[in-house]
Amino acid sequence: MRYVIIGGDAAxxxxxxxxxxxxxxxxxxxxxxxxxxxxSACSMPYNIANTEKPMxxxxxxxxxxxxxxxxIDLHTGYxxxxxxxxxxxxxxxxxxxxxxxxxxxxxxxxTGASAIRPSIAGIDLDGVFVLKSLEDxxxxxxxxxxxxxxxxxxxGMGYIALEMAEALTARGIKVTMVKxxxxxxxxxxxxxxxxxxxxLEANKVEFFPGLPLESITRGGNGLTVNAGGRSFPADMVLxxxxxxxxxxxxxxxxxxxxxxxxxxxxxNMRTSAADVFAAGDCADITSVVSGRKIWLPxxxxxxxxxxxxxxxxxxxxxxxxxxxxxxxxxxxxxxIAKTGLTMKEAEDAGxxxxxxxxxxKSKAHSFQGSAPLHASFIADxxxxxxxxxxxxxxxxxxRRINAAAVALQAGMTVDEFYECDLAYAPPFxxxxxxxxxxxxxxxxxxxx
Amino acid sequence: MRYVIIGGDAAxxxxxxxxxxxxxxxxxxxxxxxxxxxxSACSMPYNIANTEKPMxxxxxxxxxxxxxxxxIDLHTGYxxxxxxxxxxxxxxxxxxxxxxxxxxxxxxxxTGASAIRPSIAGIDLDGVFVLKSLEDxxxxxxxxxxxxxxxxxxxGMGYIALEMAEALTARGIKVTMVKxxxxxxxxxxxxxxxxxxxxLEANKVEFFPGLPLESITRGGNGLTVNAGGRSFPADMVLxxxxxxxxxxxxxxxxxxxxxxxxxxxxxNMRTSAADVFAAGDCADITSVVSGRKIWLPxxxxxxxxxxxxxxxxxxxxxxxxxxxxxxxxxxxxxxIAKTGLTMKEAEDAGxxxxxxxxxxKSKAHSFQGSAPLHASFIADxxxxxxxxxxxxxxxxxxRRINAAAVALQAGMTVDEFYECDLAYAPPFxxxxxxxxxxxxxxxxxxxx
Numbered sequence: 001m002r003y004v005i006i007g008g009d010a011a012x013x014x015x016x017x018x019x020x021x022x023x024x025x026x027x028x029x030x031x032x033x034x035x036x037x038x039x040s041a042c043s044m045p046y047n048i049a050n051t052e053k054p055m056x057x058x059x060x061x062x063x064x065x066x067x068x069x070x071x072i073d074l075h076t077g078y079x080x081x082x083x084x085x086x087x088x089x090x091x092x093x094x095x096x097x098x099x100x101x102x103x104x105x106x107x108x109x110x111t112g113a114s115a116i117r118p119s120i121a122g123i124d125l126d127g128v129f130v131l132k133s134l135e136d137x138x139x140x141x142x143x144x145x146x147x148x149x150x151x152x153x154x155x156g157m158g159y160i161a162l163e164m165a166e167a168l169t170a171r172g173i174k175v176t177m178v179k180x181x182x183x184x185x186x187x188x189x190x191x192x193x194x195x196x197x198x199x200l201e202a203n204k205v206e207f208f209p210g211l212p213l214e215s216i217t218r219g220g221n222g223l224t225v226n227a228g229g230r231s232f233p234a235d236m237v238l239x240x241x242x243x244x245x246x247x248x249x250x251x252x253x254x255x256x257x258x259x260x261x262x263x264x265x266x267x268n269m270r271t272s273a274a275d276v277f278a279a280g281d282c283a284d285i286t287s288v289v290s291g292r293k294i295w296l297p298x299x300x301x302x303x304x305x306x307x308x309x310x311x312x313x314x315x316x317x318x319x320x321x322x323x324x325x326x327x328x329x330x331x332x333x334x335x336i337a338k339t340g341l342t343m344k345e346a347e348d349a350g351x352x353x354x355x356x357x358x359x360x361k362s363k364a365h366s367f368q369g370s371a372p373l374h375a376s377f378i379a380d381x382x383x384x385x386x387x388x389x390x391x392x393x394x395x396x397x398x399r400r401i402n403a404a405a406v407a408l409q410a411g412m413t414v415d416e417f418y419e420c421d422l423a424y425a426p427p428f429x430x431x432x433x434x435x436x437x438x439x440x441x442x443x444x445x446x447x448x
Numbered sequence: 449m450r451y452v453i454i455g456g457d458a459a460x461x462x463x464x465x466x467x468x469x470x471x472x473x474x475x476x477x478x479x480x481x482x483x484x485x486x487x488s489a490c491s492m493p494y495n496i497a498n499t500e501k502p503m504x505x506x507x508x509x510x511x512x513x514x515x516x517x518x519x520i521d522l523h524t525g526y527x528x529x530x531x532x533x534x535x536x537x538x539x540x541x542x543x544x545x546x547x548x549x550x551x552x553x554x555x556x557x558x559t560g561a562s563a564i565r566p567s568i569a570g571i572d573l574d575g576v577f578v579l580k581s582l583e584d585x586x587x588x589x590x591x592x593x594x595x596x597x598x599x600x601x602x603x604g605m606g607y608i609a610l611e612m613a614e615a616l617t618a619r620g621i622k623v624t625m626v627k628x629x630x631x632x633x634x635x636x637x638x639x640x641x642x643x644x645x646x647x648l649e650a651n652k653v654e655f656f657p658g659l660p661l662e663s664i665t666r667g668g669n670g671l672t673v674n675a676g677g678r679s680f681p682a683d684m685v686l687x688x689x690x691x692x693x694x695x696x697x698x699x700x701x702x703x704x705x706x707x708x709x710x711x712x713x714x715x716n717m718r719t720s721a722a723d724v725f726a727a728g729d730c731a732d733i734t735s736v737v738s739g740r741k742i743w744l745p746x747x748x749x750x751x752x753x754x755x756x757x758x759x760x761x762x763x764x765x766x767x768x769x770x771x772x773x774x775x776x777x778x779x780x781x782x783x784i785a786k787t788g789l790t791m792k793e794a795e796d797a798g799x800x801x802x803x804x805x806x807x808x809k810s811k812a813h814s815f816q817g818s819a820p821l822h823a824s825f826i827a828d829x830x831x832x833x834x835x836x837x838x839x840x841x842x843x844x845x846x847r848r849i850n851a852a853a854v855a856l857q858a859g860m861t862v863d864e865f866y867e868c869d870l871a872y873a874p875p876f877x878x879x880x881x882x883x884x885x886x887x888x889x890x891x892x893x894x895x896x
Contacts, residue, residue: 398876403850410858423776428846
């Protein structure tokens with residue numbers, strides 16, 4: 001049996017490793033277009049903040065280890081350019097310019113996502129960066145290496161933009177953030193979004209929402225970002241306006257696309273073509289909350305998707321039920337976490353969402369280090385079903401969100417969550433965990 | 449309507465507050481035998497560690513606030529000595545020696561738990577303490593105030609014993625721990641218990657398990673603890689061998705007792721006597737895992753029980769489904785957490801438990817501050833149902849256990865938990881949260 005995988009990052013290498021472990025005699029072949037496999041992309045902002053650590057320290061496992069220790073037939077610098085599902089063939093070109101082709105018995109498309117690069121003048125200027133691949137990270141960090149970058153403009157205010165605002169500030173660079181839309185984190189409840197805005201202000205990051213990007217120009221002293229009729233000078237520019245699924249190969253091969261243009265897959269990771277599977281950031285996935293297909297590129301989803309795809313490629317029907325949609329990130333001293341649907345997503349999915357956001361403390365009131373924390377639940381006002389939760393605070397947020405994520409997986413109502421026996425001790429929580437208090441207040445508000 | 453409550457701590461005052469809020473015109477009368485109400489007993493070890501903070505800083509709400517702001521008819525220094533359920537009367541004596549009596553329409557017994565004081569010679573010597581009430585805490589802290597206590601023996605190795613080992617060590621006191629049973633924390637899985645033992649060693653706390661307490665004697669230079677044929681000199685002794693439900697009043701009134709001699713109650717907090725309810729540490733409660741009645745004195749259970757009792761006393765049938773049994777505490781640099789059943793409790797409840805304990809990291813592997821962490825699940829090998837979870841580590845344990853607590857409330861299997869979408873970001877977790885890895889390994893081990 002010949003298993004071929006396109007893409008050597010989280011989903012691809014998770015699948016390859018599992019296939020080779022469970023079917024040692026099979027051919028497991030991976031084609032990765034870059035020279036990097038299996039690195040922690042999520043750690044790039046922290047690495048960039050740190051002048052001591054080399055970027056290659058983010059490599060979790062080297063290509064050699066995959067080849068020599070695991071026996072995976074891994075080709076780096078091999079870019080697949082087309083798939084022929086009826087002939088079960090793929091075709092491509094190496095970085096050296098040589099053509100290659102390969103047959104497969106089962107194919108996994110794990111081509112990931114790519115950074116969105118707006119079609120504006122100046123997007124390709126020297127000093128303008130995106131941050132998605134390890135190579136993007138290397139280029140950006142090299143650009144900072146001589147210490148001459150004093151000011152940066154970040155376009156976008158999503159989590160990568162915010163993590164990079166922290167990273168650049170840590171390197172003494174004055175950061176200005178500019179974005180098209182009005183709200184800092186549009187998915188976030190307004191009470192919580194305000195807390196994030198104050199944290200940026202406290203860390204001298206200026207931000208200008210509501211300014212659509214027009215162009216980037218280079219003058220005598222550096223770059224200028226032109227947005228919404230205003231001009232922002234900068235020594236470097238990071239464009240962090242989001243990512244899109246890398247589904248062009250699949251589309252060209254005639255495969256169905258789904259949510260947000262991602263490769264459409266079923267619970268067994270099968271695409272619309274026989275013996276072709278997809279997993280990770282290039283594919284869509286089911287929301288366990290709404291039951292609808294969504295596109296939400298997350299590391300755990302990619303790792304899990306790769307594993308589940310491997311099982312199904314081997315003929316073992318394992319279902320990936322879906323995801324709650326849990327994400328957490330850090331910006332300066334804040335932990336920001338969400339799981340499930342936003343208010344807008346809940347409305348779009350046909351629910352009648354209500355929410356309650358409360359201010360609480362991370363530990364017992366009088367305990368040293370007890371920090372303000374905002375917790376919230378979003379629920380359907382008719383069924384009482386929990387639809388989402390969001391939290392923000394300087395301490396005790398990131399791991400707390402998991403309780404809500406499990407509740408979403410279990411399909412709990414707010415009332416049922418309120419009955420949960422969450423941990424209490426003064427160094428760690430008030431007697432009533434903030435999520436229990438949020439649940440209680442939401443029950444009162446919605447009269448359930 | 450006249451609501452009478454015996455006991456002015458967590459359960460009693462939670463009930464009183466809720467009753468008065470929901471039925472402002474009712475008489476809500478509380479009799480508390482001490483002069484203290486509504487204090488954070490769980491915070492006493494941390495307060496004792498701190499020479500700056502007064503013990504009375506632990507009072508959450510004063511008696512005056514309950515009386516004047518909330519309108520609760522609160523009597524402190526009133527010890528109830530008998531209940532007559534057929535006449536709906538209670539009788540008692542004040543600290544001043546005066547008799548009192550009161551009728552009731554609905555009665556709540558919220559008498560809490562008391563420290564076990566072994567019947568051995570020397571238990572009443574000056575310098576020998578227990579730590580349960582705020583008055584216990586004041587006496588102990590006063591005894592330390594002159595700075596002359598250089599050595600302490602703690603009898604017992606439960607969580608109060610361990611918290612006090614840390615507190616006394618923080619004050620420069622050399623601590624020796626002695627206990628009857630062999631294992632440090634008998635409920636804990638051996639892999640995790642070893643970690644706790646090493647933490648004590650690292651903090652110069654000597655501990656001697658397997659030594660039954662025989663007597664405490666006073667010589668010229670201080671106290672001597674005699675246990676298992678050995679002698680341990682000390683300037684002070686803390687007896688922390690556990691607590692027992694304070695159910696004597698209920699028993700004398702002919703009420704049924706349940707698990708471990710606690711007052712037996714149903715899901716509506718009703719005792720076996722008409723119009724008599726019980727809540728908090730004096731009462732038993734249902735385990736949502738085994739469905740059996742257990743006795744497990746916990747602060748959240750008492751607070752919740754008080755609220756639920758209030759609703760039922762007002763004639764609104766609200767059920768307290770039960771508790772998972774979630775507890776967390778800190779000892780030196782370790783966070784220790786559990787939820788659900790122990791292996792032994794699972795066996796006793798008729799399950800066929802298996803467990804898997806794994807070593808993991810609290811954050812992404814390479815992230816600064818990522819600390820070793822041990823996580824485990826206990827599950828029924830036949831149904832796959834999660835029965836319990838235990839964790840220990842210096843970081844990221846306390847709030848993580850809540851995910852497992854919610855899973856127990858939802859009755860999840862290990863497989864279902866493994867499907868949960870837990871939060872990942874390098875500063876907070878590996879891609880696979882340690883609890884997901886533990887679930888995965890337990891699935892492999894048990895072949896589910």
